Amino acid sequence: MAEQPVRARLVDVAREAGVSKATVSKVLNGRQDLSVRPETRQRVHEVAAALGYRPHSGARALAGASTHALALLVPALNNPTYVTISRGAYQRARELGYLSLLAEDFDGQEADDTFNDLVKEGRVDGLLIASARPNHPLLETLSRNPVPHVFLNRAVKGSGRNVTMDVARSSVTALDHLHGLGHRVIGHIAGPSGITPSEDRSDAFLRHSASLGLVAAPVASGDFTEEGGAAAARELLTPAEGEPQVTALYTSSLAQAIGAMRAIHERGLRIPEDISLVGNDDLPVAGYLTPPLTTVAMPLHELGTAAVDALVAEIRGESPGDVVVPTEPRLVLRGSTAGPGAGGAG
Amino acid sequence: MAEQPVRARLVDVAREAGVSKATVSKVLNGRQDLSVRPETRQRVHEVAAALGYRPHSGARALAGASTHALALLVPALNNPTYVTISRGAYQRARELGYLSLLAEDFDGQEADDTFNDLVKEGRVDGLLIASARPNHPLLETLSRNPVPHVFLNRAVKGSGRNVTMDVARSSVTALDHLHGLGHRVIGHIAGPSGITPSEDRSDAFLRHSASLGLVAAPVASGDFTEEGGAAAARELLTPAEGEPQVTALYTSSLAQAIGAMRAIHERGLRIPEDISLVGNDDLPVAGYLTPPLTTVAMPLHELGTAAVDALVAEIRGESPGDVVVPTEPRLVLRGSTAGPGAGGAG
DNA sequence: AGTCGTTGGTCAACCGGTTTCCTTGGATGG
DNA sequence: CCATCCAAGGAAACCGGTTGACCAACGACT
Numbered sequence: 001m002a003e004q005p006v007r008a009r010l011v012d013v014a015r016e017a018g019v020s021k022a023t024v025s026k027v028l029n030g031r032q033d034l035s036v037r038p039e040t041r042q043r044v045h046e047v048a049a050a051l052g053y054r055p056h057s058g059a060r061a062l063a064g065a066s067t068h069a070l071a072l073l074v075p076a077l078n079n080p081t082y083v084t085i086s087r088g089a090y091q092r093a094r095e096l097g098y099l100s101l102l103a104e105d106f107d108g109q110e111a112d113d114t115f116n117d118l119v120k121e122g123r124v125d126g127l128l129i130a131s132a133r134p135n136h137p138l139l140e141t142l143s144r145n146p147v148p149h150v151f152l153n154r155a156v157k158g159s160g161r162n163v164t165m166d167v168a169r170s171s172v173t174a175l176d177h178l179h180g181l182g183h184r185v186i187g188h189i190a191g192p193s194g195i196t197p198s199e200d201r202s203d204a205f206l207r208h209s210a211s212l213g214l215v216a217a218p219v220a221s222g223d224f225t226e227e228g229g230a231a232a233a234r235e236l237l238t239p240a241e242g243e244p245q246v247t248a249l250y251t252s253s254l255a256q257a258i259g260a261m262r263a264i265h266e267r268g269l270r271i272p273e274d275i276s277l278v279g280n281d282d283l284p285v286a287g288y289l290t291p292p293l294t295t296v297a298m299p300l301h302e303l304g305t306a307a308v309d310a311l312v313a314e315i316r317g318e319s320p321g322d323v324v325v326p327t328e329p330r331l332v333l334r335g336s337t338a339g340p341g342a343g344g345a346g
Numbered sequence: 347m348a349e350q351p352v353r354a355r356l357v358d359v360a361r362e363a364g365v366s367k368a369t370v371s372k373v374l375n376g377r378q379d380l381s382v383r384p385e386t387r388q389r390v391h392e393v394a395a396a397l398g399y400r401p402h403s404g405a406r407a408l409a410g411a412s413t414h415a416l417a418l419l420v421p422a423l424n425n426p427t428y429v430t431i432s433r434g435a436y437q438r439a440r441e442l443g444y445l446s447l448l449a450e451d452f453d454g455q456e457a458d459d460t461f462n463d464l465v466k467e468g469r470v471d472g473l474l475i476a477s478a479r480p481n482h483p484l485l486e487t488l489s490r491n492p493v494p495h496v497f498l499n500r501a502v503k504g505s506g507r508n509v510t511m512d513v514a515r516s517s518v519t520a521l522d523h524l525h526g527l528g529h530r531v532i533g534h535i536a537g538p539s540g541i542t543p544s545e546d547r548s549d550a551f552l553r554h555s556a557s558l559g560l561v562a563a564p565v566a567s568g569d570f571t572e573e574g575g576a577a578a579a580r581e582l583l584t585p586a587e588g589e590p591q592v593t594a595l596y597t598s599s600l601a602q603a604i605g606a607m608r609a610i611h612e613r614g615l616r617i618p619e620d621i622s623l624v625g626n627d628d629l630p631v632a633g634y635l636t637p638p639l640t641t642v643a644m645p646l647h648e649l650g651t652a653a654v655d656a657l658v659a660e661i662r663g664e665s666p667g668d669v670v671v672p673t674e675p676r677l678v679l680r681g682s683t684a685g686p687g688a689g690g691a692g
Numbered sequence: 693a694g695t696c697g698t699t700g701g702t703c704a705a706c707c708g709g710t711t712t713c714c715t716t717g718g719a720t721g722g
Numbered sequence: 723c724c725a726t727c728c729a730a731g732g733a734a735a736c737c738g739g740t741t742g743a744c745c746a747a748c749g750a751c752t
Contacts, residue, residue, distance in 0.1 A: 104433070
């Protein structure tokens with residue numbers, strides 16, 4: 001009989017603590033504009049805890065306060081990158097008293113459905129958008145229906161509310177590693193054009209290749225999937241007339257690297273003896289491929305936490321700004337890289 | 347000026363359509379207990395559409411109606427299996443007028459946090475639980491705070507509300523394939539004990555091995571991860587004194603298969619010449635491994651849709667019951683299986 | 693002694709829907 | 723010609739919080 005199977009309401013806590021609803025509300029929300037005796041405050045907290053009281057989010061939202069919920073919109077959940085980001089966001093949101101919901105943005109019409117379900121129906125106070133791209137319908141919807149939001153990973157130029165990582169640095173790190181091993185013809189498998197982290201990585205790749213004085217630095221782009229990586233790798237492994245053969249590849253995502261491995265094997269080439277391979281994003285599966293994949297670990301978890309910090313600040317009234325996660329990309333050395341011609345194949 | 351940047355409310359629709367709030371509410375919810383002229387009904391619908399009206403979910407929930415939202419609790423989102431299930435659930439929920447939220451259940455204390463955030467705060471009408479296991483704290487919480495729910499994939503025996511797939515059949519399918527190729531010593535990498543689909547698959551494996559008269563059918567269990575699969579594979583590849591060497595392995599998850607590939611390669615063995623390998627769950631990455639992995643495709647998407655059907659039925663007042671998704675597991679042949687000794691290694 | 697400022701709260705309106713019970717005007721029946 | 727009934731819709735209470743306005747009691751000050 002100690003348990004109440006029914007939801008305890010604010011009024012129940014109030015009655016039990018011998019105070020009014022208003023007092024309970026203010027005490028539990030930690031409001032300053034009310035003076036209460038410490039003992040009263042304590043009693044309210046105790047009763048609330050004893051009753052397992054949880055405010056009804058709908059009632060709260062209705063009364064003008066916030067829903068204490070955010071939503072993270074990601075382009076593809078089967079890309080484990082976003083799972084890591086999401087965990088960072090969830091955790092930080094919780095620390096700040098928010099609930100972070102996860103929604104997959106299937107692009108096109110569906111994005112508006114999601115927007116309607118979450119924002120127009122008043123379920124969340126703000127959006128963490130990781131699925132932006134040029135001409136995304138969501139961008140227009142946002143301009144018509146303003147709601148706090150930040151863009152993470154995929155930036156929207158000029159929005160002044162981008163939370164990103166130093167992806168240019170990841171290209172530099174990968175190139176320095178390969179160049180240090182002796183590679184002089186390095187190909188890059190980029191993501192789709194128009195997507196900022198993909199373009200930034202690609203630009204940095206070209207810039208740094210030039211400054212290292214590489215013989216050639218061909219780039220091919222493809223989706224962030226295994227298939228996209230395989231197709232781009234096939235392209236790069238077949239040099240144009242008079243062009244040198246690449247001895248190393250650097251991909252924009254982990255899935256692309258897996259696809260590239262497949263394409264390299266199809267050509268009868270070995271990794272790393274014939275071709276060295278470096279991927280972006282360090283996730284557990286990288287260590288279990290054959291050979292284990294050398295990657296550039298990006299601070300995905302921090303990206304999630306930083307994005308939440310930025311969004312909550314905006315919700316609390318501060319004006320947004322661009323943020324770059326300070327943690328630098330880090331090279332994780334495994335078995336997919338070696339000096340060129342290490343296999344001495346003839 | 348055609349657009350209203352502010353949320354349209356029920357009363358706005360009512361004013362614009364020249365009727366009362368009550369009428370709009372009833373019309374939009376398609377209630378029978380009210381007679382309205384077809385032209386009025388039509389006008390209400392038109393005005394609502396023109397204003398982009400969306401009912402405030404909180405207000406709705408408060409007024410005693412439902413939130414029109416469900417939550418799917420999964421154990422690990424980096425297991426892409428759950429992503430596919432989630433998509434099925436999301437889509438079907440939408441067809442039924444619900445929003446399906448996705449939450450990762452990090453086990454232990456966190457599960458109760460999630461329950462509080464979603465159920466006690468009144469954000470959802472019911473739970474789709476894919477993260478059950480014996481002694482999970484959520485089970486006790488559920489018994490104290492009843493809320494509509496179903497268990498999917500991982501069943502809770504005796505709950506009478508399990509939505510599952512025919513996992514026993516997947517073992518039979520895999521075994522028949524390997525047996526047909528001539529294998530007589532087949533090992534199984536099972537999931538953790540206590541988790542139903544893992545145990546069911548394992549039981550079926552042992553039963554069917556016996557009925558096929560296999561020489562040996564060793565089983566090792568490990569987490570559903572690459573690491574778990576690698577460790578279990580190492581164990582199975584090292585036969586006990588006097589036991590025969592396995593020529594084929596069948597794993598309970600795709601990640602385990604990837605880990606097993608690693609362990610097999612570490613031993614200097616080739617796939618499929620020395621060891622054949624069959625994994626469960628067909629996801630894109632399987633086709634891009636080297637060699638491409640033969641898998642048993644499970645009806646994950648349908649599992650998601652079936653679970654939503656069952657939960658919504660329960661929310662609408664029907665009594666729950668166990669459901670098995672009718673679609674049968676299907677073998678997807680790729681390059682990781684061949685007859686034993688196909689490589690003629692000495 | 694009267695006034696004023698604090699401390700420690702309370703009151704009641706309001707948020708945006710849903711639902712139950714009424715009302716109204718015209719058609720129908722006796 | 724009056725009572726009845728039905729179709730069509732309206733009025734208002736209510737859900738569970740939040741919030742600004744208000745108030746009582748008490749000590750300090752003049």
